[in-house]
Amino acid sequence: MIAKKVLLVGNFGVGKTSLIRRFVLNEFSEDYISTIGVRVSTKILNVEEEEMKLLIWDVAGTSDDEKIPKAYFLGASAAMYVFDLNREETYINVDAKIQELKDISGLDTILLVGNKKDLLSEERIEEIRATCPLPINAITSAKDNDSVEEAFREIVVQSLK
Structure with a gap:
């Protein structure tokens, strides 16, 4: 079995914990509990005929200056x-944030995921896609379980490169 460590990062309140909970436990809660430090979850899945243990690090949300x-x-x-997706301040400077993460992590690729799709119309989501400084890899809704599995599968594929 291959073990891979993946991180979920981003501003506070964007839904990182909700995405992980949906993916690992298939649960969703409206209650907001801020992550302090790091919380690690695991999930075993099969990718490309290989059993994989995913160690998912839920990193506490940050503000722009942290x-x-x-x-x-x-x-x-x-x-x-x-x-x-519903808070422009969480993606307006995403190009600089991702470059900063690449610099400190040494990772070539960091997936960009817009969450809370359930709060917006398709038209508004397309406007965000057009104005976001970087291409968005996945648009998800932890609440509706929309594209969550696909986003995590994509991060697994990235971890194999």
């Missing part, structure tokens, strides 16, 4: 930057 400790990235195979 930096994620470099130590969190040690041994990481992939990372997902999550933003809230």
